[in-house]
Amino acid sequence: MSAVTTHSPHDDAHGHEVPYETQMRSNRLGLWMFMFSELFLFGALFTTRFVLWGNTRPALSQEIGLLATGILLLSSFFMYRCEVGAANGDQKTFLRSALLAALMGTIFFIMVVVMEWNVFGLSGELFGIELFGHLKPSDGVYGGVFYAMTGMHALHVLSGIALILIIWWNGRRGFFTPERHWGVEATAIYWHYVDVVWVFFYPALYLMGHAVK
Amino acid sequence: MGRLRHLINIILLLVLSTVGLRYLFESIFALPVAASAEARPIDNLFNGHFWMIAFLFSLIMVLMLYAIFVFRRQDGDETDGPHIHGNRNLEITWTIIPTFVVIGFGIWGAVTLNEITRPKEGEMTVDVVGKQWIWSFTYPEQDNIGSGELVLPVNRTTVLKMNAEDVIHSFWVPEFRVKQDLVPGRETTLRITPTEVGSYKLRCAEICGLNHTLMEADVRVVDAAGFQAWVDEKQAVPAFADLTAEERGAFWASAEGFGCVACHSADGSPGVGPTWQGLYQHEVPLADGSTVIADDDYITTSIHDPNSQVVGGFNPNIMPQNYLEQFAAREQEVEAAEAIDLDITADIIAYIKTLQ
Amino acid sequence: MFRNTRIILTSALVKGLVGQFVAWALGYGFIAMLRAFRGLPTPGLYEPAVAFGAILSVIGFLVGAGVLTDWLKLIVGKRTPLRHGAPEGKPEWSRYLNVDYNHKVIGIQYAITSILVLLIGGLFAILFRIELAQPGMQWLTNDQYNTLFSAHGIIMIASILLGVGAMVNYLVPLMIGASDMAFPRLNAFSYWVAIPSAVLILMGMAVGGWDTGWVGYATLSLRAPLGIVLFMLGFWINGFSSIAGSINMLVTTATMRAKGMTLFRMPILVWGAAAASIIQMTATQTVGVALTMSVAERVLGLNFFDPAGGGNPILYQHLFWFYSHPVVYVFVLPGLGVISELLPVFARKPLFGYRWVALSSMGIALVGFLVWAHHMFTSGMADALRMPFMFSTMLVAIPTGVKFFSWVATIWEGKLPKNPPTPLLFVFGAISVFLIGGVTGPILGTIPTDLHLHDSYWIVGHFHATMFGGYIFPFFAALYYWYPKVTGRMYKESLGKLHFWLMLPAFWVMSIGQMSVGLLGMRRRVADYDPALGITTTHVLITLAALIIGWSVLIMIYNFVASTRTAPLADINPWRSRSPEWQIPSPVPEFNYAVPFEVIGEPYDYGLDGATYTREVVPVPSGD
Numbered sequence A: 001m002s003a004v005t006t007h008s009p010h011d012d013a014h015g016h017e018v019p020y021e022t023q024m025r026s027n028r029l030g031l032w033m034f035m036f037s038e039l040f041l042f043g044a045l046f047t048t049r050f051v052l053w054g055n056t057r058p059a060l061s062q063e064i065g066l067l068a069t070g071i072l073l074l075s076s077f078f079m080y081r082c083e084v085g086a087a088n089g090d091q092k093t094f095l096r097s098a099l100l101a102a103l104m105g106t107i108f109f110i111m112v113v114v115m116e117w118n119v120f121g122l123s124g125e126l127f128g129i130e131l132f133g134h135l136k137p138s139d140g141v142y143g144g145v146f147y148a149m150t151g152m153h154a155l156h157v158l159s160g161i162a163l164i165l166i167i168w169w170n171g172r173r174g175f176f177t178p179e180r181h182w183g184v185e186a187t188a189i190y191w192h193y194v195d196v197v198w199v200f201f202y203p204a205l206y207l208m209g210h211a212v213k
Numbered sequence B: 001m002g003r004l005r006h007l008i009n010i011i012l013l014l015v016l017s018t019v020g021l022r023y024l025f026e027s028i029f030a031l032p033v034a035a036s037a038e039a040r041p042i043d044n045l046f047n048g049h050f051w052m053i054a055f056l057f058s059l060i061m062v063l064m065l066y067a068i069f070v071f072r073r074q075d076g077d078e079t080d081g082p083h084i085h086g087n088r089n090l091e092i093t094w095t096i097i098p099t100f101v102v103i104g105f106g107i108w109g110a111v112t113l114n115e116i117t118r119p120k121e122g123e124m125t126v127d128v129v130g131k132q133w134i135w136s137f138t139y140p141e142q143d144n145i146g147s148g149e150l151v152l153p154v155n156r157t158t159v160l161k162m163n164a165e166d167v168i169h170s171f172w173v174p175e176f177r178v179k180q181d182l183v184p185g186r187e188t189t190l191r192i193t194p195t196e197v198g199s200y201k202l203r204c205a206e207i208c209g210l211n212h213t214l215m216e217a218d219v220r221v222v223d224a225a226g227f228q229a230w231v232d233e234k235q236a237v238p239a240f241a242d243l244t245a246e247e248r249g250a251f252w253a254s255a256e257g258f259g260c261v262a263c264h265s266a267d268g269s270p271g272v273g274p275t276w277q278g279l280y281q282h283e284v285p286l287a288d289g290s291t292v293i294a295d296d297d298y299i300t301t302s303i304h305d306p307n308s309q310v311v312g313g314f315n316p317n318i319m320p321q322n323y324l325e326q327f328a329a330r331e332q333e334v335e336a337a338e339a340i341d342l343d344i345t346a347d348i349i350a351y352i353k354t355l356q
Numbered sequence C: 001m002f003r004n005t006r007i008i009l010t011s012a013l014v015k016g017l018v019g020q021f022v023a024w025a026l027g028y029g030f031i032a033m034l035r036a037f038r039g040l041p042t043p044g045l046y047e048p049a050v051a052f053g054a055i056l057s058v059i060g061f062l063v064g065a066g067v068l069t070d071w072l073k074l075i076v077g078k079r080t081p082l083r084h085g086a087p088e089g090k091p092e093w094s095r096y097l098n099v100d101y102n103h104k105v106i107g108i109q110y111a112i113t114s115i116l117v118l119l120i121g122g123l124f125a126i127l128f129r130i131e132l133a134q135p136g137m138q139w140l141t142n143d144q145y146n147t148l149f150s151a152h153g154i155i156m157i158a159s160i161l162l163g164v165g166a167m168v169n170y171l172v173p174l175m176i177g178a179s180d181m182a183f184p185r186l187n188a189f190s191y192w193v194a195i196p197s198a199v200l201i202l203m204g205m206a207v208g209g210w211d212t213g214w215v216g217y218a219t220l221s222l223r224a225p226l227g228i229v230l231f232m233l234g235f236w237i238n239g240f241s242s243i244a245g246s247i248n249m250l251v252t253t254a255t256m257r258a259k260g261m262t263l264f265r266m267p268i269l270v271w272g273a274a275a276a277s278i279i280q281m282t283a284t285q286t287v288g289v290a291l292t293m294s295v296a297e298r299v300l301g302l303n304f305f306d307p308a309g310g311g312n313p314i315l316y317q318h319l320f321w322f323y324s325h326p327v328v329y330v331f332v333l334p335g336l337g338v339i340s341e342l343l344p345v346f347a348r349k350p351l352f353g354y355r356w357v358a359l360s361s362m363g364i365a366l367v368g369f370l371v372w373a374h375h376m377f378t379s380g381m382a383d384a385l386r387m388p389f390m391f392s393t394m395l396v397a398i399p400t401g402v403k404f405f406s407w408v409a410t411i412w413e414g415k416l417p418k419n420p421p422t423p424l425l426f427v428f429g430a431i432s433v434f435l436i437g438g439v440t441g442p443i444l445g446t447i448p449t450d451l452h453l454h455d456s457y458w459i460v461g462h463f464h465a466t467m468f469g470g471y472i473f474p475f476f477a478a479l480y481y482w483y484p485k486v487t488g489r490m491y492k493e494s495l496g497k498l499h500f501w502l503m504l505p506a507f508w509v510m511s512i513g514q515m516s517v518g519l520l521g522m523r524r525r526v527a528d529y530d531p532a533l534g535i536t537t538t539h540v541l542i543t544l545a546a547l548i549i550g551w552s553v554l555i556m557i558y559n560f561v562a563s564t565r566t567a568p569l570a571d572i573n574p575w576r577s578r579s580p581e582w583q584i585p586s587p588v589p590e591f592n593y594a595v596p597f598e599v600i601g602e603p604y605d606y607g608l609d610g611a612t613y614t615r616e617v618v619p620v621p622s623g624d
Ligand code: HEA
Pocket: B056, B060, B097, B098, B099, B101, B102, C215, C328, C329, C331, C332, C374, C375, C376, C377, C393, C394, C396, C397, C398, C400, C401, C402, C404, C435, C437, C438, C439, C441, C442, C444, C445, C446, C450, C453, C454, C455, C459, C462, C463, C466, C467, C470
């Protein structure tokens, strides 16, 4: 790639560069619009669940669901600390909270996907709680909807984790300042959003309707 | 003064154009003959819509062409038009009036729909099954007789209870006007009251794959006596035990049986699957390059596990892969009724042997 | 010559395509390897491998083309300044083959791609129209016919989305006085991701085609040939382009308008584009879900739609039409905006009822979200849904009517030129064609008549009329109208008029012919018909008309290509428009307005002495 630039300081003088504040307004608005757009993605999955499952749901491990949800909510708290840290120039809080949030996100991912999806051929028990779900992709609509909802959400969790790791990596090298840390802010908003979506998905998957199978 | 002249011109042109267009529609927007009781209210609604189309089209076009030709710029005129920004009353008018018009049409549509879907007295039921790419009909009130053509008594409402086996199909006889999809996994219904004796064609109206174009069935509307005669004739079909294996095979292959004929022709004409004419004991080139002789074994495997030996030039996955179970179910059914020992696969092979 | 070849071969486009096929092969190989480890052979064109490769291939294209380069650098903490101008040491034209961040370059890239895609889709139409000219099968098999019309449908729709992207990208920043879109890199992404998506769809035709039409209904999609997977993935990937592009457009309009440009002082086209973007931004997600689920059901064995596992085939239709109905307004709203934009200029009168026209776009967009099930009146969905959707469908007629009446009122007593130039002709054509398309809509909206018309050629006539009237004609009008702005030269008026006078009558024959055969019982999506229906002559006429439309489009392309070099230079403002983009030199300078403008009047105050829309902002020294 010949990523050569004909950009010169002289061009800046022409004032075509968008002022930072305007760009920030655009960024924020863009992010919110993206999330609004995603609302329709999750909404469609949500609707699918009600059309296909109606007033039933598969029998899933309540303990794991509750624990995973709790961990994800907790991670949001650390994400918040992370942003505050960045905004106050508190490198230590910023970096440490970012890592904690990413870690909790990973645990959530492992619990909801690796443990609940019965495709990895795992089995086991802890304190009498069955650790691994029994829903297979071939389990009709129960498999389908569960895999689709958790899968699509997990995709967002994974990308969120990736974003957190990126801001952590760059943050360590002093990429962000209290004045300019849009990357951190955006990651935080995104992470909270993914969290909120799960707040709706969790009852739809684990609580509503009566369990069958 | 000038305004009034324009108004009169417009109204004259509008009336002329509306009536002229509506008259033109008689030939360019002609409907097929109406052969069912449902068609009448529907055609009335069509008529109303055609008037509206003629009127609205004329309205906008007359105004537009009038403005283009009457107000156009004169030679040497370089000025702008009058500075008119808008007119709230006009805007409200042309919001409110169309609102009433469309709601009116909505109510008309609702009333008509109610009329044509309402259960009627003395209804008869026919079960319709559509599968790629064949129709079959069963008459539960006439001893479950089966048929590959749809025969209906005139002036009696028939309720079609429809199911699809594989993908969505759609029941449409243009002369009856109404249409309904057949959906796998659920039953849909359609009411038809034929009013004209005659022959029609049922054509599948929902894309259903490769041979959607060819998914047709004959429809015959007959008088009450004719219908009874047809039912009697159908009921008089000999029991399976009285048929030869070849005759049974031909039956299994037909639309009333398992619909093999939808894909396999008996006369050498091309189809979705290889023709059966001259198949038996001849060499068949397979998709993987090898060849086999079409003996009993080969045909049996081809029916029970069609993907295992795909013939060259044909696609896998088109033929259903559950004929073994379908056959078993049917064999049990017939054996229970007639106490004979049935082997549908063997019957079909016997039939194929006759097609040399 | 050799130099030019080298520039083309090293362009982002070629690198992207190479990247795409390399990634595809890698993806395929990866799955094959996984299978080999488990001791399984991989048959040729093994579906999961093809699908996985296809998804990777899109990334391969983007990486190969360099669309992601700046973002990848940002990930490792390197801020890159926006690149401007042609790649170093390369001629100006090579910008159009490379990743460029200028909204005008991207707009032109969109436009050219859109026209090329239109040609491909139109060519398919002509191929299958020739088959339909006579009953009986002449030169296509059922298989080929099905693939051709399905591809025709989706490719034409892709072409429209690209064309909308062209108008939005080129015009919106200019009209609102911005130097570029809010997110130039995202803008480039929106354009470039549409290319691998089109490649996937075309590849779908090569690996067996598919026979579901552009709607891809379940459960047929589960049984269709392999091509359907690539069709669905291509459709899905195209959604990324729509969503990213529409967010960009909305944000640009929200934050980057010139000083003093309130919402009701924006050029009216911006309203249409904004309404269309709102639809694209939201509804696209649901069709994405529907397509993802279909592919997952086929490739991964999950169950959503197949009743054998408890699924619901109607659910697919709901999710699909929740997007695909509103999207028809994405096609037309920018087009109708072009009509509203051009009429005042040529009639030398203000746009009648500006606010009503502006809000009617939003009205159409919003009501458009409530009517999707009118495509499913015969589908066997819950009976209770039929009536509400019938009434909501009828309501769309009202805001659309407001537009028509306002247009007529705009030209009423206006000073239209005696000899209308080509763009104006296309606007008139658009109004008449969209009108017939529109008024043939309510008859589909009332259920009893739809029971006859559904899946007949009446619908084919209806939607070709709405799409030609609401998009193709206005798009061509826009191409002619802004051609001098884009190139600085004037196209040949005589050829433009020839194009119009060939295309309009031919289109009328085609569209009315389609409606006519539909009423008589011609089904959609069939390769053959019964001569007993008495529609053979009409089919011949439709096919002839199709050929004429094809020729006329080729004339336009010739006109545009030939005029770029030889035609006389155009005046700065040949149409005497008040719009800001016509007040600056053509072609537009790299950063649009050398001096930003400020809005001090109404956009369409023609006929009011001394009224001005914009004036240059007096530069304030220092600060930003
Ligand atoms: C640009 C595209 C476009 C546009 C603008 C429209 C506009 C409309 N469409 Fe169309 N439609 C399609 C593209 C479009 N459509 C496509 C592609 C399909 C087929 C998809 C497929 O199956 O492949 C389709 C199919 C389709 C169906 C499904 C038919 C079926 O499959 O059974 C229906 C049913 O209601 C319908 C209705 C309407 C209506 C009511 C409008 C309205 O918006 C029209 C409103 C306009 C007017 C009414 C004219 C102007 C108004 C006035 C002058 C005011 C006064 C008016 C009155 C009093 C009525 N359309």
